[in-house]
Amino acid sequence: MDENKRQRLEEAGIDVADALARFMDNEALMFKFLLRFPEDKNFPLLKQALDSGDAAQAFEAAHTLKGVAGNLAMTELFRQVSLLTEDLRGQNLSAARARMPALEACYARIIAALRELS
Template sequence: MEQLEIKQILSDAGTDYNKGLERFMGNVALYHKFLLKFLDDSSFAKFKESFAASDMEQAAKSVHTLKGTAGNLSLMSLFTAADEMVQALRVGKSSQETGPLAEQVEKVYNETCEAIRKTIK
């Protein structure tokens, strides 16, 4: 797959590819390596599990970690969704109030991972 196609697919999934590449000093191979490593990151799974168990303290920690990782990789749609969740949990919103935000985090996470799987080999 050509670089422009990779960039387009990842951009369509909410990644600021140029900014991510800039964070890795233009090293495409290194950036792609870390995008692949993201697929093995357990923050989302921990968030989903703790949110389902109504452990909001752990859910907040996990989604905050997910937010940081997404930000470092310039996965901006995921960063934004995770940030909204972090803010809601910090002010103590209930699981009913944060349910739609958790669904959005999951949707964007899945879209992001799918784009990475599709483009980076």
């Protein structure tokens, strides 16, 4: 892998070695899935559900986003959304909303990096 690409992905919070291992060292397949991530609807669904106070829908979107982030080795996003998911599991909307700025910052870094590399 090109070192600049690797560095950009790592800076965005993606554990490239782990991602490659998950895709059996198939770099093309890894990039195929990473570059599809911006199309995933769970982050906007999470924001919308939190804005409308729908804890159940927010939990579903957060839990799904957590799985996607984990599978793509987006370590910081996974960590942030895991914390938020647990807040929602406990029906604590205010705590979940308080976590959104950090989660949104992680998400934005990943989206920016992926758009640069596409």
